[in-house]
Amino acid sequence: ASPPASSWSSKSAGINGSLRRDIVGLLLPHYTRPHTEILTVPQSGTKTVPSQYFIIADGAQSEFRRKLNLRMEGETLFYNQAWYFRAPDLAKLFARTQLSSMTFFLNEDCYGDILIPQTAEGHWLYHVTPMPEGVEADDWPTFRNMLYRSIGEEFEVFEPQGRYFGSQVRLAASFNFGRALLIGDAAHLTSPFGGFGMNMGIGDAVDAGWKIAAILQGWGGPRLLETYTLERRDVCKYIIEGAAHNNKVSGKALVRPYMEEDSERGEKAREEVREFIIREKTQQSRSFGAQFGYRYTSSPIVVGDGTELPPLQYGEYTPSSVAGCRAPHLWLSEGNSIYDHFGPDFCLLKLDPAVDTTALEAAAAEVGIPLKVFLLDSDEARSLYERKLVLIRPDQHVAWRGNAEPDDCRWLVDVVRGAASFH
Numbered sequence: 001a002s003p004p005a006s007s008w009s010s011k012s013a014g015i016n017g018s019l020r021r022d023i024v025g026l027l028l029p030h031y032t033r034p035h036t037e038i039l040t041v042p043q044s045g046t047k048t049v050p051s052q053y054f055i056i057a058d059g060a061q062s063e064f065r066r067k068l069n070l071r072m073e074g075e076t077l078f079y080n081q082a083w084y085f086r087a088p089d090l091a092k093l094f095a096r097t098q099l100s101s102m103t104f105f106l107n108e109d110c111y112g113d114i115l116i117p118q119t120a121e122g123h124w125l126y127h128v129t130p131m132p133e134g135v136e137a138d139d140w141p142t143f144r145n146m147l148y149r150s151i152g153e154e155f156e157v158f159e160p161q162g163r164y165f166g167s168q169v170r171l172a173a174s175f176n177f178g179r180a181l182l183i184g185d186a187a188h189l190t191s192p193f194g195g196f197g198m199n200m201g202i203g204d205a206v207d208a209g210w211k212i213a214a215i216l217q218g219w220g221g222p223r224l225l226e227t228y229t230l231e232r233r234d235v236c237k238y239i240i241e242g243a244a245h246n247n248k249v250s251g252k253a254l255v256r257p258y259m260e261e262d263s264e265r266g267e268k269a270r271e272e273v274r275e276f277i278i279r280e281k282t283q284q285s286r287s288f289g290a291q292f293g294y295r296y297t298s299s300p301i302v303v304g305d306g307t308e309l310p311p312l313q314y315g316e317y318t319p320s321s322v323a324g325c326r327a328p329h330l331w332l333s334e335g336n337s338i339y340d341h342f343g344p345d346f347c348l349l350k351l352d353p354a355v356d357t358t359a360l361e362a363a364a365a366e367v368g369i370p371l372k373v374f375l376l377d378s379d380e381a382r383s384l385y386e387r388k389l390v391l392i393r394p395d396q397h398v399a400w401r402g403n404a405e406p407d408d409c410r411w412l413v414d415v416v417r418g419a420a421s422f423h
């Protein structure tokens with residue numbers, strides 16, 4: 001898709017807000033040295049921050065990703081238009097129906113439009129996806145008429161500010177570049193259909209965070225950081241492709257002739273749309289598989305036991321303790337989550353008090369891995385986790401599981417900390 005000719009409403013300079021652009025330079029010549037210096041320009045003046053690693057999290061346009069020549073791969077599906085405005089009386093028009101966090105309008109004119117309340121003072125966000133053919137991005141009167149058509153009547157609108165944005169399916173070829181890590185929109189761009197952009201960024205930060213901490217604490221191995229791309233890129237790709245599907249089955253894809261008619265054929269058309277929405281769009285709102293079910297099973301720092309995995313489904317989540325999956329959740333009592341017992345480091349979940357774990361604990365201590373042993377004598381947990389021992393990483397994904405310590409505990413701890421080598 002090509003970007004619309006005009007991007008901003010002629011009546012405004014864009015959505016208000018002060019974007020920070022403090023960091024003005026990166027001393028790239030120092031990049032190959034153990035310390036990288038980052039120049040910042042806070043209000044007080046120029047400052048140099050010596051850093052061993054740097055996280056590039058400067059958003060979709062990522063200046064620093066470009067400086068490192070890390071390119072995005074993929075495509076722009078569509079361009080969409082968003083309008084932000086104040087309409088104090090609009091909420092009252094929802095008196096006959098329910099005001100939801102998002103209202104999707106569907107009618108035969110099919111603008112693919114969505115209305116999202118923003119503040120109690122009557123601010124709203126109005127999205128039209130994709131950008132209608134032949135309509136200029138700054139043509140507020142046309143968009144306002146679409147909104148009136150969808151709402152069913154006219155109302156006063158103040159201070160409209162518009163901008164377009166792309167529904168993107170893009171990933172950086174690599175999320176790592178030496179000691180630089182791309183995180184969030186700097187690494188991947190997705191269609192907002194499903195609400196996964198920030199989610200993925202937080203997932204990236206969790207994955208990168210424990211690995212950088214491990215290296216700085218001295219127990220992370222030399223290969224640990226490169227697993228960041230190996231683990232996160234495939235997960236983000238899966239989620240982004242699902243969001244692209246959600247976006248494609250919107251707007252015109254949902255329209256059927258006569259769907260607004262008060263007749264038998266109108267009723268039939270609405271029934272068809274209903275079935276289509278349930279089949280194709282449920283995963284947009286019910287995305288438990290994409291949220292909890294993604295797994296790092298092909299990562300070189302998890303050790304599988306050959307068990308078949310539950311299918312990865314965008315909408316449905318099947319808890320599993322197979323290595324690479326998120327450790328299944330369990331409430332131990334009211335308000336007492338199993339996760340709260342794992343702690344911030346590696347955790348060895350011991351579900352049988354009789355199993356010996358001294359060799360594994362000693363191997364972890366030898367290489368400095370902080371390891372908590374959490375003894376849980378619970379039939380429910382044993383049945384959920386299917387093994388007596390489960391080694392859980394700081395990000396709550398399973399690194400290994402078994403019914404007894406492995407023969408070579410030192411090999412296991414080296415693999416999970418990214419330090420496996422040939423002997």
Ligand SMILES: Cc1cc2nc3c(=O)[nH]c(=O)nc-3n(C[C@H](O)[C@H](O)[C@H](O)COP(=O)(O)OP(=O)(O)OC[C@H]3O[C@@H](n4cnc5c(N)ncnc54)[C@H](O)[C@@H]3O)c2cc1C
Pocket residue numbers: 019020021022023024057058059060063082165183184185186192194195196197198199200201
């Ligand atoms: C319409 C729409 C709806 C969305 N809805 C959802 C949703 O429901 N759920 C969800 O999870 N995600 C959603 N997203 C996506 C989400 O907003 C983004 O994925 C998320 O904001 C990305 O976070 P980020 O920190 O990577 O980048 P950004 O939020 O872009 O933050 C980057 C920051 O870096 C700063 N910066 C840039 N350059 C410099 C510099 N040189 N020096 C200092 N600072 C700098 C910028 O000022 C900015 O503050 C939506 C996106 C859109 C467009």
